[in-house]
Amino acid sequence: MKIRSLFISTLLLAGLLPAAAQSVKLTAGNIDAVLKAMTLEEKARLLVGERQTKVPGAAGATAAIPRLGIPQTILSDGPAGLRINPTRKDDARTYYTTAFPVGSLVAATWNVELAEQTGRAMGDEVLQYGCDVLLAPGLNIHRSPLCGRNFEYYSEDPLLAGKMAACTVRGVQSNGVGTSVKHFAVNSQETERTSVNEVVSKRTLRELYLRNFEIAVREGHPWTVMSSYNRLNGPFTQENRQLLTTLLREEWGFDGIVMTDWTGTRNTVAQVHAGNDLMEPGNNEQVTQIVEAVKGGTLAMEDVDICVKRILQYIVKTPAFRGYKYSNRPDLEAHARLVRESAPEGMVLLKNENAALPMQGVKTVALFGAQSYATLACGLGSGCVNIASAVSLAQGLSNAGINHTADLSDLYKMGRDFDDAHSKMLQKSNWDRAAGRTQYPELAISRYLADEQAKKSDLAIITIAHEAGEGWDRPIEGWRGFNLTADELDMIKNVTEAYHAAGKKVVVVINSGSVMETASWKARPDAILMAWQPGGEAGNAIADVLTGKANPSGKLPMTWPIDVMDHPSSKNFPTRKGTNDEVSLHHEGLNVGYRYFDTARKEVSYPFGYGLSYTTFAYSKPQVKATKDGFTATVTVKNTGKVAGKESVQLYVSAPKGKLEKPAKELRAFAKTRKLAPGESQTLSFAVSRYALASFDESASQWIADAGQYAVLFGANVEDIRCQAAFTLKKAYTQQVNDILQPDQEL
Numbered sequence: 033m034k035i036r037s038l039f040i041s042t043l044l045l046a047g048l049l050p051a052a053a054q055s056v057k058l059t060a061g062n063i064d065a066v067l068k069a070m071t072l073e074e075k076a077r078l079l080v081g082e083r084q085t086k087v088p089g090a091a092g093a094t095a096a097i098p099r100l101g102i103p104q105t106i107l108s109d110g111p112a113g114l115r116i117n118p119t120r121k122d123d124a125r126t127y128y129t130t131a132f133p134v135g136s137l138v139a140a141t142w143n144v145e146l147a148e149q150t151g152r153a154m155g156d157e158v159l160q161y162g163c164d165v166l167l168a169p170g171l172n173i174h175r176s177p178l179c180g181r182n183f184e185y186y187s188e189d190p191l192l193a194g195k196m197a198a199c200t201v202r203g204v205q206s207n208g209v210g211t212s213v214k215h216f217a218v219n220s221q222e223t224e225r226t227s228v229n230e231v232v233s234k235r236t237l238r239e240l241y242l243r244n245f246e247i248a249v250r251e252g253h254p255w256t257v258m259s260s261y262n263r264l265n266g267p268f269t270q271e272n273r274q275l276l277t278t279l280l281r282e283e284w285g286f287d288g289i290v291m292t293d294w295t296g297t298r299n300t301v302a303q304v305h306a307g308n309d310l311m312e313p314g315n316n317e318q319v320t321q322i323v324e325a326v327k328g329g330t331l332a333m334e335d336v337d338i339c340v341k342r343i344l345q346y347i348v349k350t351p352a353f354r355g356y357k358y359s360n361r362p363d364l365e366a367h368a369r370l371v372r373e374s375a376p377e378g379m380v381l382l383k384n385e386n387a388a389l390p391m392q393g394v395k396t397v398a399l400f401g402a403q404s405y406a407t408l409a410c411g412l413g414s415g416c417v418n419i420a421s422a423v424s425l426a427q428g429l430s431n432a433g434i435n436h437t438a439d440l441s442d443l444y445k446m447g448r449d450f451d452d453a454h455s456k457m458l459q460k461s462n463w464d465r466a467a468g469r470t471q472y473p474e475l476a477i478s479r480y481l482a483d484e485q486a487k488k489s490d491l492a493i494i495t496i497a498h499e500a501g502e503g504w505d506r507p508i509e510g511w512r513g514f515n516l517t518a519d520e521l522d523m524i525k526n527v528t529e530a531y532h533a534a535g536k537k538v539v540v541v542i543n544s545g546s547v548m549e550t551a552s553w554k555a556r557p558d559a560i561l562m563a564w565q566p567g568g569e570a571g572n573a574i575a576d577v578l579t580g581k582a583n584p585s586g587k588l589p590m591t592w593p594i595d596v597m598d599h600p601s602s603k604n605f606p607t608r609k610g611t612n613d614e615v616s617l618h619h620e621g622l623n624v625g626y627r628y629f630d631t632a633r634k635e636v637s638y639p640f641g642y643g644l645s646y647t648t649f650a651y652s653k654p655q656v657k658a659t660k661d662g663f664t665a666t667v668t669v670k671n672t673g674k675v676a677g678k679e680s681v682q683l684y685v686s687a688p689k690g691k692l693e694k695p696a697k698e699l700r701a702f703a704k705t706r707k708l709a710p711g712e713s714q715t716l717s718f719a720v721s722r723y724a725l726a727s728f729d730e731s732a733s734q735w736i737a738d739a740g741q742y743a744v745l746f747g748a749n750v751e752d753i754r755c756q757a758a759f760t761l762k763k764a765y766t767q768q769v770n771d772i773l774q775p776d777q778e779l
């Protein structure tokens with residue numbers, strides 16, 4: 033205390049501290065007065081983050097300025113739950129958090145209420161563990177199935193990604209804590225992510241890579257946005273005023289703060305001028321740079337003040353500022369229940385023949401695949417949640433009263449022990465493995481072994497797990513690749529042949545955050561379930577689906593191509609240092625995901641929006657009504673099968689011919705039924721504005737929806753349109769916007 037007063041008097045004597053400063057303490061009502069009372073050094077300090085936080089394992093913080101009553105606020109990863117250290121030095125307590133399902137699974141639920149509910153539970157953990165902002169959700173577009181962080185992100189479609197993000201933001205923030213929607217923008221690859229220049233046409237940007245953020249900002253009102261590591265059409269996003277101020281704030285009305293991704297240094301002056309309020313994780317050099325730039329006249333005090341004011345406006349909303357007495361005891365059991373109930377809603381039943389699922393009369397299964405015994409709860413990197421352990425599929429099935437063959441399980445245990453010992457020898461940490469987060473190498477399964485197992489079990493389950501993570505993109509081949517390895521393909525072949533010869537069935541469970549190659553082997557098993565990385569309750573949730581306790585209602589939020597090279601982006605993905613000047617040219621433009629495959633009529637393994645159920649649904653009576661600003665639509669969905677289930681309906685629109693070429697159809701709305709009993713119906717409603725229908729005409733810098741007749745298509749997936757209606761737009765709709773974000777090189 034004495035030292036602080038001495039410091040303040042010294043500053044006063046030196047004339048560095050405004051006179052009013054001594055008495056001002058920050059309140060929600062005196063932000064301008066506090067701003068006035070701050071020294072230039074204090075302002076600079078506030079724009080630069082701090083690494084040390086009171087919550088071990090949190091990613092970073094904003095600086096405290098105690099003399100002005102400004103507390104430190106804590107920023108913590110996301111997005112699959114709160115990432116903090118579970119144990120602390122000299123502290124017997126534990127600080128475990130919940131691993132919620134990864135983003136791709138959340139998107140696959142197509143259930144906005146569920147996304148919001150999950151957000152509420154995550155936000156409770158943020159609050160109860162003394163943090164202020166969850167660095168989530170991640171909503172970059174799946175440009176390529178190979179992006180290493182696709183598991184954290186939602187979809188190849190900006191509407192689905194944007195809506196899911198907006199709901200998650202609302203859910204988390206309902207706790208009085210913040211979110212940071214990330215990574216703004218076009219963080220489409222992990223290779224050279226801190227230097228790559230993503231070159232994208234203005235139209236593609238507006239319609240694909242920015243629309244998701246626009247929806248999240250306009251509908252979710254996040255407290256913060258995280259600018260990305262990469263360059264976009266030239267400058268780093270973190271230094272781009274057109275992106276962070278003209279577009280984000282002036283066009284979209286964002287009123288929170290922008291923070292950098294955890295960058296190290298960029299051009300500090302350019303960042304402040306661009307409206308990148310907070311630099312994370314922050315270093316003293318940046319503080320000095322701001323002070324010197326203002327003194328030297330290269331940075332306007334006005335630019336600094338705008339950022340500082342926004343940070344103060346953020347701080348007064350935080351639990352840290354309110355002095356919230358957090359418990360360190362969120363209701364982890366309730367959240368585990370939520371994970372178990374919600375994960376099956378995003379699991380996608382890709383195939384189900386010969387009534388393989390739900391399992392009937394199965395007492396003993398043989399569990400093939402190393403990850404059957406160490407199911408992956410989440411992916412790797414900052415999106416990985418530190419949990420005590422994940423429920424494995426083996427454990428989940430045991431909990432459901434289904435045994436697995438002990439000799440096979442012992443064999444895999446030997447494999448895991450060997451691998452753990454080997455890791456130890458190489459001094460690699462085994463700790464991640466304990467929490468079910470790291471992929472074990474697969475064992476080769478011979479036909480002989482498969483035949484032996486077929487004698488001892490009623491059914492085989494094969495888990496195929498390929499993990500991905502932050503900082504690296506997925507290879508096409510290899511044990512973490514898009515394609516299955518030769519051992520995995522052999523395992524599927526040997527096991528299916530052995531079991532089918534014995535008159536028994538085989539189910540493949542995919543435990544991966546992203547798309548896998550399926551075309552070459554999908555004919556072999558009787559059923560395939562895409563379980564993603566479903567969070568800490570993984571094994572219980574998968575067992576619920578396999579046994580029929582839960583009816584899966586997930587649908588793919590991205591296309592599953594036959595070959596990864598079928599994606600036009602694959603030709604230029606990822607850009608590697610030295611090969612292309614670290615430039616990623618988006619030659620494919622809008623030809624991303626179904627916008628390409630559907631328009632080009634290119635065959636896929638599973639289309640966007642695809643997913644089976646244990647029941648069936650019929651769609652009827654579509655209606656479309658023009659409104660002042662577009663149209664509303666309804667369709668009635670009836671459960672025509674024998675068990676209860678939910679159905680999500682995708683509303684695609686096919687635009688009339690106009691000046692611009694357009695994808696054959698685009699997702700413009702979606703809705704999901706409640707759980708419908710057999711025979712029960714529900715009418716779903718949709719609303720589509722003219723703005724949502726519009727395409728971006730870059731030659732005029734305007735959104736345009738041509739006059740004419742729009743086909744309104746109600747699909748179970750993009751290829752399975754069940755019924756349709758029409759909407760006529762009498763007069764063309766246009767909206768002029770800023771001509772910004774010009775590519776710095778030809779495409």
Ligand code: BGC
Pocket residue numbers: 091109167214293294414
């Ligand atoms: C990641 C962000 C994350 C941040 C803080 C970065 O490397 O890209 O998503 O929020 O680290 O951990």
